Every structure is written in structure tokens, then in C-alpha cells.
Amino acid sequence: MSKLLWKDTVDSANSIAVHCKGLTKSYGSGSNQVHALCGVNLEVRTGELMMLVGPSGCGKTTLISVIAGVLERDGGECLVFGYDFKQMNSQEKTRYRGKNIGFVFQMFNLIPALTAAENVAVPLIINGVKRREAIDRAREILCRVGLSDRTNAVPAEMSGGQQQRVAIARAMLHNPKLIVCDEPTSALDHETGHKVMELLREVAVGVGRAFIVVTHDARIFEFADRIAKMDDGYIVSVESLRTDLSNKNNTNR
Amino acid sequence: MNFIAIKMLVGNRAKYIGIVVGLTFASLLITQQAAIFLGLMTRTFGFLTDTALPDIWVMDPKVQYIDDLKPLKETESLRVRSVEGVAWAVPLYKGLLKARLPNGTFQTCNVVGLDDETLIGGPPKMLEGQLANLRSSDAVIVDIVGANGKLARTLPDGSRVPMRIGDTMELNDHRAVVVGICRVQRTFQSQPVIYTTFSRATVFAPRERKLMSFVLTKAKPGQDIHALCQRIRETTGLAAYTREEFKALTVRYYMKYTGIPINFGTTVVLGFIVGVAIAGQTFYNFTLDNIRYFGTLKAMGASDFVLLRMILLQSATVGAIGYGLGVGTASALGLLTGSTELSFRLPWQLLLFSAVAVMLICAGSAALSMWKVVRLEPAIVFKN
Incomplete structure (x- = not known):
């Protein structure tokens, strides 16, 4: 991939992982046009957990979709570890996502027919790792998230919290540099949501990896390093909860 | 990714069985009705097949088929x-x-x-x-x-x-x-x-x-x-035909002047439509059911080619199973009714014909599903 646009800060501790400037995105056209992002400026650093909060329809999901490269932006700038998705063709974009981005979804999106280990192994299999090896590595990471006894269970046999832990394991297994989470606790009760966030901080957040979590759930704000508030397609404020990021992240690693 | 495709397919048991049953019925109807048709057509010249010694059959020039007797x-x-x-x-x-x-x-x-x-x-x-x-x-x-x-x-x-x-x-x-x-x-x-x-x-x-x-x-x-x-x-x-020519003349008569080809052809077409309607529709619905997971795979880095291969594999799997069950059932019915009045003839060409028909049904339904998946925005994964 030869579209590295912004090399100087890449891969250094607490460097800029995601850089958005004047980011715009709208849906529909004419009188039906809805402006989801109206010039978003945001930076997410490696090693930090950034939470995107705001009312429904303010553009949070659109913003992480654009950052994760699953949605085309209309205008502005968006660089992820120095790479601009707009400069890539479809294949390059898919490959980049496969190697560098992990996803955690509100409804987990675990394939119902696959066991926990198989679900977790999917990103590795997509990246060309042999099935047996991928599943062995998936079992290891499932142990790390406390599901060593559920590796052969299918999603229907697991609780919501367990499924979300499987989803977190899946997002981490291929060691992506950016993990985007969409409402990871909204389908869970408070206690389970709290545990899931603890797990995220404990096993996932680390140097060289950035985390963006979209949430409505004020009860999990305490897990954020910074909170970006959105409204009507803008970032209205960015609040730092942990000043010494590198220390915090090292502690959590 | 092949095992994921197969597990997704068989994991949705109701749809999987629905697709296989649809294809089985389509394959059975197409094969069995066409086999009976072929059996009937073979019977029209059964006497010619039995009478193998002569090279040439000579008859009144107005004779149109074997039982159209115009004495000499x-x-x-x-x-x-x-x-x-x-x-x-x-x-x-x-x-x-x-x-x-x-x-x-x-x-x-x-x-x-x-x-x-x-x-x-x-x-x-x-x-x-x-x-x-x-x-x-x-x-x-x-x-x-x-x-x-x-x-x-x-x-x-x-x-x-x-x-x-x-x-x-x-x-x-x-x-x-x-x-x-x-x-x-x-x-x-x-x-x-x-x-x-x-x-x-x-x-x-x-x-x-x-x-x-x-x-x-x-x-x-x-x-x-x-x-x-x-x-x-x-x-x-007088008219003089080789045995094969006389067989062809007889078959042509029955094809042209009896309703047999239309009747059986209608059933064969019906079988095809049943296949398209049941199996094709169910397969498409199966893809729609799984569209979120295809989107998830796409977001996680699976290319369109990989996803299309998965759909083709799923389609080929149900096609092969449905075809096998349909042709197997048709053959079993043929064997069971072998000693009855029912005519039944199942040459390899007919097996190929029904295989092509089932393949068309599968290819059609897979094409619809593939179109859906190719056009799928991976951003769907964030929509609840």
C-alpha cells in the first residue's frame, strides 16, 4: 500500500491514530438530504480509549463507519494511521480493514452457526491463516477473556455478556491497530456491561492501539480516556478524563 | 472460508431443508416426468427394437408410424x-x-x-x-x-x-x-x-x-x-426406411400429433418453476437472513470474491444434495415401477439434462444473492 500520507507520527507512543478534519457526510439528496457529519474535527491517539457520545442521530455511528472505512465520506480529511481510505481502491480498503481494524458491535454479530472459537478465528481466517491454527489461537484468546469453558458453545448457548466477550476476542485476535466499538454495552445489563468494559480496558487497550467506543451509556464513561461529545454532526467538546495516558495505558496493558 | 459457508448454510436448518426439499422436488419432477416421457416414446418403437434382424422396413408410402398400418x-x-x-x-x-x-x-x-x-x-x-x-x-x-x-x-x-x-x-x-x-x-x-x-x-x-x-x-x-x-x-x-429412420418417423409422429410432449413438457417446466420458486426464493431469503453476517465478514476484510465464492459453494452444495436426492428418488421410483405398466427410461443424457436444470436454478438464485452481497455496504454492520 503506497498511500501513507502522514508518516511522522505513526507508530510512536501516543501518536495520532485517527485524524479527522472537516469531515462531512450526508445521506439522500435534494430536499431529503440529511447531513450526518457537518465538518468533524477529531484526533484519536494510539493507546487511548476515546468515547464518542451524544444523542441519537447526532452522527456517532456515521463517524466510526467513515473512520473504520466501511462508509465513504463526502468531504474533509480522515487519516487512519496515516492512511486515507479515499485514496485506496476497494480491494486495498478491504485488505487494510482486515489487517488493521477490529470491530465490536452492539448486537455482537456473531455467526450463529459457528462456535465461539470459530467466530473468534474468523478475522485470522480472512487474513489467510490456516483454519486449525486460527482456531487454536482463538481458544487461547478466549481463555484470556474468561471463556475457556465456552469455546465450543454456539452464540445461542451463551449469555449476552459472554457473546460480547467473544466479540471482543474476535476484534482483538488479529492484533488490529484500531478497534471500533458500537454501543458495546447497550444490549447488556449494567453489571455485565461494566465487566465487559473492564475486560476491554484490561486486555485490549494498549500502546499502539487506539479504541473508539460509541455509546449512550453514561455508566461506562469512567472507562474512557477522553470523551468526545457530538451533536448535530459536530464534535461539540472533547473532555480528558485521564491526563497521564501513557501511564494509564501501561498500567492497563 | 469454505467451512464457514457450509456451517452458515446447514446452521439455518429450516431454510437449508427448505432449499434442499425444493431442489429435490424440482429434480424429481424434471427427471421422473422426463423419464416417463422417454419411456413412452421408447415404447412407440418397441416392436422395431425387438425386430432387429432386417436392415430395411418396406411399407406403403403413406405410413406415418409403426401402428399406422396400410396393407400391401x-x-x-x-x-x-x-x-x-x-x-x-x-x-x-x-x-x-x-x-x-x-x-x-x-x-x-x-x-x-x-x-x-x-x-x-x-x-x-x-x-x-x-x-x-x-x-x-x-x-x-x-x-x-x-x-x-x-x-x-x-x-x-x-x-x-x-x-x-x-x-x-x-x-x-x-x-x-x-x-x-x-x-x-x-x-x-x-x-x-x-x-x-x-x-x-x-x-x-x-x-x-x-x-x-x-x-x-x-x-x-x-x-x-x-x-x-x-x-x-x-x-x-414403396417407402423404405432403415430401422433408425422408421423409429425416428414414429417418434416424430407421436411428438407432432399427440399431446404427450406438451403434457409432459408442462410438468417438466412446472418442476423447473417449483425449483425456482421454492429453492431459489428460499436461497435468496437465506442470503437476506445472513446479510448482516456477510456485511460483518465484509467489514472484517473478506473481499467480494471470497463472499461470492461462499455463496457459490452454498448454492452448489444444496444443488448437489437436492439433485442427488431428486434423481435418487426418481431412480428408486423407476425401479419400483419397473414391472408395472409405467414406462420409465433414465439414460445418462436425461441425468445430465436434470443436472443442468438444477444448476440453472442454483445459478439463478446464487446470482441474485451474489448481486445483493456485492452491492452490500459493509456499514450495514452498524445498523441495528
Whole structure:
């Protein structure tokens, strides 16, 4: 991939992982046009957990979709570890996502027919790792998230919290540099949501990896390093909860 | 990713079974109905298949198919014999006559009269007795299906006694004695087949000025059969066909002048539509059910090519299973009904035909699903 646009800060501790400037995105056209992002400026650093909060329809999901490269932006700038998705063709974009981005979804999106280990192994299999090896590595990471006894269970046999832990394991297994989470606790009760966030901080957040979590759930704000508030397609404020990021992240690693 | 595709497919059990059942029915309907059609068409020229010795069949030029009998003068066989290149030419009688059975009931039979001297045109397989026994007085040979079926006697207690050697019947008030039992191909009309000599057949048959149906002709070694047919036509003014040509003429008649192809063709098309409607629709719905997971895979880095391969694999899997079950069931039905009146013929070409039909159904439904997946925005994964 030869579209590295912004090399100087890449891969250094607490460097800029995601850089958005004047980011715009709208849906529909004419009188039906809805402006989801109206010039978003945001930076997410490696090693930090950034939470995107705001009312429904303010553009949070659109913003992480654009950052994760699953949605085309209309205008502005968006660089992820120095790479601009707009400069890539479809294949390059898919490959980049496969190697560098992990996803955690509100409804987990675990394939119902696959066991926990198989679900977790999917990103590795997509990246060309042999099935047996991928599943062995998936079992290891499932142990790390406390599901060593559920590796052969299918999603229907697991609780919501367990499924979300499987989803977190899946997002981490291929060691992506950016993990985007969409409402990871909204389908869970408070206690389970709290545990899931603890797990995220404990096993996932680390140097060289950035985390963006979209949430409505004020009860999990305490897990954020910074909170970006959105409204009507803008970032209205960015609040730092942990000043010494590198220390915090090292502690959590 | 292949194992993921297969697990996704079989994991959605209701849809998986629905697709397989749809394809099984489509495959079964297409194969079974087409096999019955082919069986029926084969029966139309069953007599020609049984009568393998002659190279050329000579008949009235107006004859359109094997049972379209337009008798010739017996002297025509002499004219045919005189054509250069003919090794031998013998008369053959073929006609429907009513047989009066010992219990007084009547049964229409297909009577075949063979050349008295050579008995050329006789049944392909004798089960009991010998063909030469036809030379004895009032002798006839009956086919086993007729003997066990329509010619069998019914006893007062309702049980049926097959016609056997030594039994008698009347053909046009003339006594006929069974001297042999043979096996022949089922005919289109499914009438019992009775073999006798030509001269005796003309006695059994109602009096007509002309009674010879065909002249069975053999070419001398080294003769070009088609050229000989042409010479016979030119010399005698009669129609002359090779066995294959006469078969084709017969099949063409049935295809053109009977509703059989339309009836069976309708069912075959119906089978195809059932396949498209049930299997195609269910497969598409299966893809829609899984669209979120395809989107998830796409977001996680699976290329369109990989996803298309997964869909094709799923489609090919249900296609192969449905086809196998359908063709297997059709074959089993064919075997089970082999000894009944039902005609059934399943050549490899028909297996290929139904395979192509099932493949088209699968390809069509897979194409729809692939179109959906290719156009899928991976951003769908964030929509709840």
C-alpha cells in the first residue's frame, strides 16, 4: 500500500491514530438530504480509549463507519494511521480493514452457526491463516477473556455478556491497530456491561492501539480516556478524563 | 472460508431443508416426468427394437408410424426381393385382433404374423417353448406380460391364472394354441402381443384384399443401406426406411400429433418453476437472513470474491444434495415401477439434462444473492 500520507507520527507512543478534519457526510439528496457529519474535527491517539457520545442521530455511528472505512465520506480529511481510505481502491480498503481494524458491535454479530472459537478465528481466517491454527489461537484468546469453558458453545448457548466477550476476542485476535466499538454495552445489563468494559480496558487497550467506543451509556464513561461529545454532526467538546495516558495505558496493558 | 459457508448454510436448518426439499422436488419432477416421457416414446418403437434382424422396413408410402398400418399386396415382397442388393425380403403381418379367452371375454391383441418359412421377425427372447413350435397347427406364442395380465384367466375365487403353453383361445373364431411364452418390449398401447405365422395371421385376420403390413428386408453384405433404401423406393414406389429412420418417423409422429410432449413438457417446466420458486426464493431469503453476517465478514476484510465464492459453494452444495436426492428418488421410483405398466427410461443424457436444470436454478438464485452481497455496504454492520 503506497498511500501513507502522514508518516511522522505513526507508530510512536501516543501518536495520532485517527485524524479527522472537516469531515462531512450526508445521506439522500435534494430536499431529503440529511447531513450526518457537518465538518468533524477529531484526533484519536494510539493507546487511548476515546468515547464518542451524544444523542441519537447526532452522527456517532456515521463517524466510526467513515473512520473504520466501511462508509465513504463526502468531504474533509480522515487519516487512519496515516492512511486515507479515499485514496485506496476497494480491494486495498478491504485488505487494510482486515489487517488493521477490529470491530465490536452492539448486537455482537456473531455467526450463529459457528462456535465461539470459530467466530473468534474468523478475522485470522480472512487474513489467510490456516483454519486449525486460527482456531487454536482463538481458544487461547478466549481463555484470556474468561471463556475457556465456552469455546465450543454456539452464540445461542451463551449469555449476552459472554457473546460480547467473544466479540471482543474476535476484534482483538488479529492484533488490529484500531478497534471500533458500537454501543458495546447497550444490549447488556449494567453489571455485565461494566465487566465487559473492564475486560476491554484490561486486555485490549494498549500502546499502539487506539479504541473508539460509541455509546449512550453514561455508566461506562469512567472507562474512557477522553470523551468526545457530538451533536448535530459536530464534535461539540472533547473532555480528558485521564491526563497521564501513557501511564494509564501501561498500567492497563 | 469454505467451512464457514457450509456451517452458515446447514446452521439455518429450516431454510437449508427448505432449499434442499425444493431442489429435490424440482429434480424429481424434471427427471421422473422426463423419464416417463422417454419411456413412452421408447415404447412407440418397441416392436422395431425387438425386430432387429432386417436392415430395411418396406411399407406403403403413406405410413406415418409403426401402428399406422396400410396393407400391401403380398406380391410386393417379390418385387422388393428383385431389387439389386437385397439379400432377402419377407412379409410381415401386424394388426390388432380380438382374442376370445376361455372364460368368454374378449381382449384386443397385437398379432404379428411371421414369414412361414424363416420365421424372421420373431420375438427377441423365448421364455418357454421354441419359436419353431409356431409351425405346429394353430400355434401362437404370447408375451409374458400379456400372458400374466390381460390374457390370464380369473377363477371364481378371484385369483388369476396366467396363460400357459397348451392353453387355447379364439382369434376371429379360429382356434389358437399357445406353444410358447416370450418376452418383448412393452408397446405403446400395452396390448398383449401374439406371434404366429404369416399365413395363419391372414386366416385369423378379417378378410381383406391386402394383408401384408411390411416387407422385412436384409441387404447383401457390403451394401450401402441408405442407397439400397433409395433403390427400393425408386423400383417399387414403396417407402423404405432403415430401422433408425422408421423409429425416428414414429417418434416424430407421436411428438407432432399427440399431446404427450406438451403434457409432459408442462410438468417438466412446472418442476423447473417449483425449483425456482421454492429453492431459489428460499436461497435468496437465506442470503437476506445472513446479510448482516456477510456485511460483518465484509467489514472484517473478506473481499467480494471470497463472499461470492461462499455463496457459490452454498448454492452448489444444496444443488448437489437436492439433485442427488431428486434423481435418487426418481431412480428408486423407476425401479419400483419397473414391472408395472409405467414406462420409465433414465439414460445418462436425461441425468445430465436434470443436472443442468438444477444448476440453472442454483445459478439463478446464487446470482441474485451474489448481486445483493456485492452491492452490500459493509456499514450495514452498524445498523441495528
